[in-house]
Amino acid sequence: xxxxxxxxxxxxxxxxxxxxxxxxxxxxxxxxxxxxxxxxxxxxxxxxxxxxxxxxxxxxxxxxxxxxxxxxxxxxxxxxxxxxxxxxxxxxxxxxxxxxxxxxxxxxxxxxxxxxxxxxxxxxxxxxxxxxxxxxxxxxxxxxxxxxxxxxxxxxxxxxxx
Amino acid sequence: xxxxxxxxxxxxxxxxxxxxxxxxxxxxxxxxxxxxxxxxxxxxxxxxxxxxxxxxxxxxxxxxxxxxxxxxxxxxxxxxxxxxxxxxxxxxxxxxxxxxxxxxxxxxxxxxxxxxxxxxxxxxxxxxxxxxxxxxxxxxxxxxxxxxxxxxxxxxxxxxxxxxxxxxxxxxxxxxxxxxxxxxxxxxxxxxxxxxxxxxxxxxxxxxxxxxxxxxxxxxxxxxxxxxxxxxxxxxxxxxxxxxxxxxxxxxxxxxxxxxxxxxxxxxxxxxxxxxxxxxxxxxxxxxxxxxxxxxxxxxxxxxxxxxxxxxxxxxxxxxxxxxxxxxxxxxxxxxxxxxxxxxxxxxxxxxxxxxxxxxxxxxxxxxxxxxxxxxxxxxxxxxxxxxxxxxxxxxxxxxxxxxxxxxxxxxxxxxxxxxxxxxxxxxxxxxxxxxxxxxxxxxxxxxxxxxxxxxxxxxxxxxxxxxxxxxxxxxxxxxxxxxxxxxxxxxx
Amino acid sequence: xxxxxxxxxxxxxxxxxxxxxxxxxxxxxxxxxxxxxxxxxxxxxxxxxxxxxxxxxxxxxxxxxxxxxxxxxxxxxxxxxxxxxxxxxxxxxxxxxxxxxxxxxxxxxxxxxxxxxxxxxxxxxxxxxxxxxxxxxxxxxxxxxxxxxxxxxxxxxxxxxxxxxxxxxxxxxxxxxxxxxxxxxxxxxxxxxxxxxxxxxxxxxxxxxxxxxxxxxxxxxxxxxxxxxxxxxxxxxxxxxxxxxxxxxxxxxxxxxxxxxxxxxxxxxxxxxxxxxxxxxxxxxxxxxxxxxxxxxxxxxxxxxxxxxxxxxx
Numbered sequence: 027x028x029x030x031x032x033x034x035x036x037x038x039x040x041x042x043x044x045x046x047x048x049x050x051x052x053x054x055x056x057x058x059x060x061x062x063x064x065x066x067x068x069x070x071x072x073x074x075x076x077x078x079x080x081x082x083x084x085x086x087x088x089x090x091x092x093x094x095x096x097x098x099x100x101x102x103x104x105x106x107x108x109x110x111x112x113x114x115x116x117x118x119x120x121x122x123x124x125x126x127x128x129x130x131x132x133x134x135x136x137x138x139x140x141x142x143x144x145x146x147x148x149x150x151x152x153x154x155x156x157x158x159x160x161x162x163x164x165x166x167x168x169x170x171x172x173x174x175x176x177x178x179x180x181x182x183x184x185x186x187x188x
Numbered sequence: 189x190x191x192x193x194x195x196x197x198x199x200x201x202x203x204x205x206x207x208x209x210x211x212x213x214x215x216x217x218x219x220x221x222x223x224x225x226x227x228x229x230x231x232x233x234x235x236x237x238x239x240x241x242x243x244x245x246x247x248x249x250x251x252x253x254x255x256x257x258x259x260x261x262x263x264x265x266x267x268x269x270x271x272x273x274x275x276x277x278x279x280x281x282x283x284x285x286x287x288x289x290x291x292x293x294x295x296x297x298x299x300x301x302x303x304x305x306x307x308x309x310x311x312x313x314x315x316x317x318x319x320x321x322x323x324x325x326x327x328x329x330x331x332x333x334x335x336x337x338x339x340x341x342x343x344x345x346x347x348x349x350x351x352x353x354x355x356x357x358x359x360x361x362x363x364x365x366x367x368x369x370x371x372x373x374x375x376x377x378x379x380x381x382x383x384x385x386x387x388x389x390x391x392x393x394x395x396x397x398x399x400x401x402x403x404x405x406x407x408x409x410x411x412x413x414x415x416x417x418x419x420x421x422x423x424x425x426x427x428x429x430x431x432x433x434x435x436x437x438x439x440x441x442x443x444x445x446x447x448x449x450x451x452x453x454x455x456x457x458x459x460x461x462x463x464x465x466x467x468x469x470x471x472x473x474x475x476x477x478x479x480x481x482x483x484x485x486x487x488x489x490x491x492x493x494x495x496x497x498x499x500x501x502x503x504x505x506x507x508x509x510x511x512x513x514x515x516x517x518x519x520x521x522x523x524x525x526x527x528x529x530x531x532x533x534x535x536x537x538x539x540x541x542x543x544x545x546x547x548x549x550x551x552x553x554x555x556x557x558x559x560x561x562x563x564x565x566x567x568x569x570x571x572x573x574x575x576x577x578x579x580x581x582x583x584x585x586x587x588x589x590x591x592x593x594x595x596x597x598x599x600x601x602x603x604x605x606x607x608x609x610x611x612x613x614x615x616x617x618x619x620x621x622x623x624x625x626x627x628x629x630x631x632x633x634x635x636x637x638x639x640x641x642x643x644x645x646x647x648x649x650x651x652x653x654x655x656x657x658x659x660x661x662x663x664x665x666x667x668x669x670x671x672x673x674x675x676x677x678x679x680x681x
Numbered sequence: 682x683x684x685x686x687x688x689x690x691x692x693x694x695x696x697x698x699x700x701x702x703x704x705x706x707x708x709x710x711x712x713x714x715x716x717x718x719x720x721x722x723x724x725x726x727x728x729x730x731x732x733x734x735x736x737x738x739x740x741x742x743x744x745x746x747x748x749x750x751x752x753x754x755x756x757x758x759x760x761x762x763x764x765x766x767x768x769x770x771x772x773x774x775x776x777x778x779x780x781x782x783x784x785x786x787x788x789x790x791x792x793x794x795x796x797x798x799x800x801x802x803x804x805x806x807x808x809x810x811x812x813x814x815x816x817x818x819x820x821x822x823x824x825x826x827x828x829x830x831x832x833x834x835x836x837x838x839x840x841x842x843x844x845x846x847x848x849x850x851x852x853x854x855x856x857x858x859x860x861x862x863x864x865x866x867x868x869x870x871x872x873x874x875x876x877x878x879x880x881x882x883x884x885x886x887x888x889x890x891x892x893x894x895x896x897x898x899x900x901x902x903x904x905x906x907x908x909x910x911x912x913x914x915x916x917x918x919x920x921x922x923x924x925x926x927x928x929x930x931x932x933x934x935x936x937x938x939x940x941x942x943x944x945x946x947x948x949x950x951x952x953x954x955x956x957x958x959x960x961x962x963x964x965x966x967x968x969x970x971x972x973x974x975x976x977x978x979x980x981x982x983x984x985x986x987x988x989x990x991x992x993x994x995x
Binding site: 041045049052055056059063064066068069070072073074076077078081084085091092095105107108109111112114115116118119120123124126127131135138139142143144145146147148153160161172173174176177 | 209212215223343346347350351353354357361364366368392395396398399400566567569570571573574577581582585591593594597598601605606620624627628631632635636
Binding site: 218219222226315316317318319320360361362363364365367374375377378444445494498499500501502504506507508511519520521522523583584585586625629632633635 | 711717718721725740741742744747748751752777778780823824826831832833855857858859860863864866867868870871873874883886887889890892961993
C-alpha cells in the first residue's frame with residue numbers, strides 16, 4: 027500500500043510530511059469535535075459524535091502511513107510549477123471574493139476574468155476591458171431576462187437602477 | 189394531440205428555454221423550472237403541460253453540456269459525467285461525448301417514461317420496502333463499488349475519500365440538529381455544497397494546474413479530432429451502458445431517498461467494471477459518459493414515480509413540479525391514476541414528445557458547442573473561472589461560499605500536483621451524510637440493536653453483495669499474488 | 682402577465698419601466714421549499730393584480746432561514762421595497778442555531794398562511810386513537826418511533842409539546858428526523874416507524890386513498906378535510922400551527938411600514954391570492970398589525986420553552 031505513495035523520483039520529500047501534517051490536523055479537528063459534542067444519540071446509541079470519531083481516527087492513521095512512507099524515502103518529488111500564473115489566478119479569485127460585496131458583480135468578476143487571462147499570457151490592457159464587458163453582459167442577462175439578482179455595485183445601480 | 193403543430197411548437201419552445209437556462213451556471217433544474225413555470229401559465233392546459241415537460245427535460249439536460257465542455261457540473265447529478273466527459277472533450281472527442289449524452293438521455297428518457305406509464309404503481313410498492321436499513325445497505329454497496337472504481341492507488345484513494353468524509357461532517361447534523369465543525373459561521377451550518385466542491389476541485393483546480401505548467405504545459409486542448417459525430421465503435425460501446433444506466437437510474441430515482449447521484453455513481457462503477465478496457469477510464473472512456481447520463485435521465489423520470497403515485501416530492505425539482513401540476517389541476521397522489529387518467533396520459537405523452545424534441549434540438553447544436561473549445565487557452569480558462577464562480581454567486585452570493593471555492597480550488601490544484609485522485613472526495617461528500625443518517629435512523633428505530641441491519645432479506649442481500657464486491661477482488665488478487673509480486677519487484681529501481 | 686418572465690424574455694431588449702412600488706422578496710431557502718413557493722406565489726399575484734410593477738425573488742438558502750435573515754437584516758435596512766418570507770420553522774432555527782439575528786431585527790408585517798401539523802399512522806397500524814398512542818408512549822417511549830421533519834422543526838416541537846402535555850419526559854421521545862416530508866411519509870407508508878408527524882396536507886391524499894389514518898391535528902380548531910380530533914379535544918393542551926409570514930426591512934418609518942402593510946393587505950384580499958391558496962391547498966390565516974406581533978411573542982416564548990425541554994436549546 028505504502029508503495030503507492032512513491033512518485034517518479036524516490037528521494038524523501040518535505041511534501042509527504044507536509045501532507046501528513048495536514049491530515050493529522052484534520053484528524054485532530056474531527057476527533058476533537060467528536061468528543062466535544064454532547065451525546066444526543068438517544069435510542070440509536072450513536073450520536074452526532076460517532077462519525078467524527080471514526081473519520082478522525084482514519085485520518086490519523088492515514089497521516090501515520092504518510093509519515094512512514096516519508097521516512098522510508100518513498101515520498102514524492104516536488105513537481106515543477108511556474109508560480110507566477112498560479113498567483114495571478116489566485117489573486118483574481120481573492121479580488122472577486124473581496125470586491126463582490128462593495129463593488130458589485132461586474133467589477134469583481136471582470137477583474138477575475140482579466141487577471142486569469144493575464145496570468146495565462148494575455149496583456150492586461152486587453153483582458154480588463156473584455157472581462158468588464160463580459161461580466162456586465164452576464165449581469166444584464168441575469169437581472170433583466172431571468173430576473174435573478176446578482177450582487178450590484180455602483181455600475182449596476184447606475185445602469186439598471188439597482 | 190401530438191400531431192397538432194402548435195403542440196410541437198410549444199414543446200420546442202419549452203425544450204429550448206429549458207436547455208438555455210439550464211446551461212447557465214448556478215441555475216440547476218429546480219431553479220430552471222421555478223423560473224420558467226410562469227411562462228406556461230397563459231397557455232391552454234395541453235400546451236402548458238407540454239411546454240412544462242420540455243422545460244423539465246431541457247433543464248435536466250442543460251447541466252451535462254457544461255459538465256462535458258467546461259468541467260463545471262451545474263448540479264450534483266452531472267458531476268460523474270464531467271469525469272470522463274471532460275477528458276473526452278479535451279482529447280478532441282467532445283462531439284461524441286455530447287452525442288452519447290444526448291442519445292443516452294433520450295433512450296433512458298424513453299424507456300423510463302414508458303416504465304413510469306405502465307409500472308409506476310408496482311415500482312412504488314417496491315420502493316416503499318426501502319427503509320433506513322435498506323438505504324444504509326445500498327450506501328455501503330455504493331461505497332464499496334465506487335471506491336473500487338476510483339481506487340487505482342489504495343492509500344491515496346483512501347486519503348481522498350476520508351478528506352471528503354471530513355468535509356461531509358461540516359454543518360448541522362440532520363438527526364440531532366447539532367452543529368459540527370461550523371465554528372459559528374452561519375453559512376457553514378448547511379455544510380459544504382456538493383456542486384461548490386465539485387466545481388472548485390474540477391474546474392478551478394484544473395485551471396490552476398494548467399497555469400502552473402506555464403510554458404512547459406503540454407496540455408493542448410484539441411477541439412475536434414476525428415469525427416464530430418459518434419463512430420461505429422462509439423455506438424457499439426455506448427448502447428449497453430445506456431440500457432444499464434437506465435436500469436440502475438430508474439429504480440433508484442423512484443426510491444424516496446434515492447436521488448440521482450447514487451444512480452450515476454453506481455452506473456459509473458458498473459461500467460468501469462464491465463468495460464473491455466477499464467484502463468481507459470480516467471482518460472475519457474465513452475462508457476463513463478453514456479452510462480451515468482442515461483442513469484441521470486432515467487432517475488429524473490423515476491422521481492416522477494413517487495410524485496405521481498404518492499404525491500411525494502422527493503427532490504427540490506419534484507417539489508416545484510408538484511406546484512406546476514397543481515396549476516394544471518392535476519393533483520398527484522394515490523388516486524391520480526384512477527381519477528384523472530387523461531391528465532396522466534397527457535403528461536406522459538408530453539414527456540415523450542419533449543424527449544424527442546430535446547434530441548432534435550441538441551444534436552445539431554453539438555457542432556456549435558465544440559467550437560467553444562477552439563477558444564485560445566487564456567480566454568477559455570478565464571471564461572471557465574468566471575462561469576464557475578458565477579454558479580456559486582447565482583446560487584448563494586456570499587463571500588464565505590466564494591472562499592470555500594478558492595480553498596477547495598487550491599486543494600484540487602495540490603491534489604493534481606501530487607497525484608491524489610479527486611473524485612473520491614466528492615463521493616465521500618455525497619455518500620457520507622446519507623450513509624450516516626440512514627444508519628442512525630435505522631438504529632434509532634431498532635433502539636440501538638445493530639442486528640436490525642441484516643434483519644430483512646433486502647438489506648441482508650444488499651450487504652452480502654457489498655461484502656462479495658469487497659472480498660472477491662481480494663481473493664483474486666491473492667491468487668494472482670505471485671504474478672503481482674514479480675511485477676512489483678520488476679518495478680523496483 | 683406583462684412583466685412575468687415570458688414578457689421579460691420577449692421584450693428583453695426593450696427597457697422595462699421602473700415602478701414606484703417594485704418589490705424584492707427574499708426566500709431564505711432553496712427553490713422548491715415552502716418559503717420559496719410562498720415568495721413566488723406572492724410575486725405572481727402582486728404583479729398580476731397590479732399591486733407592484735415588478736417583483737424579484739431571491740433565494741438565500743441556509744440553516745433554517747437564518748442565513749438569509751442575517752443577510753436581509755444587514756443589507757436591506759431602511760429599504761421599504763425589500764421583503765423576506767419566513768415562518769414558524771425560522772423561530773425554532775433561530776434558537777437552535779444560536780443565530781445572532783432574530784425576528785426582532787426585521788419588521789414582521791403579517792402572517793399569511795398556516796397549516797395544522799397532523800399525527801398519522803399507516804392504515805395497517807394497530808393504533809386507532811391518539812390516546813392509544815400516548816398510552817403506548819407511557820409504557821415504553823422508546824418503542825414508539827416518530828418519523829418527522831428536521832430536528833428542532835415544527836414536527837419535533839409538536840411531539841415535544843404532546844409528550845409534555847401527557848406527562849411524558851420530552852427527552853425520552855424516539856424522534857427520527859427525516860430530510861423532507863416525502864421521505865418521512867414513505868417511512869410511515871412502508872411501516873418503518875410507529876407513527877408519523879407532518880403537515881396535514883401531506884397526509885390528506887393518503888387518507889383519501891385509504892392508506893393512512895390521521896389520529897389528531899395540532900390546531901385549536903378541527904382542520905378542513907379531516908374529521909380527526911384536535912389534540913385539545915383529546916385532552917392534551919397543545920396548539921401549534923405551522924405558519925408562514927412576511928417581514929419587511931428593519932429601520933422603516935411608520936409610514937413606510939403602513940404602506941407595505943397596505944400592499945400585503947391588498948395582496949391577501951385579491952381574488953388572485955384566494956384562488957392561488959385554493960390550488961395550493963393553503964389555509965388563509967392572515968393576521969397583521971399588533972395582533973400578529975402579540976401572537977409572535979407568545980409563540981417565541983412557548984417554542985423556547987419546549988426546545989429547552991427536548992434538550993435542543995441550552
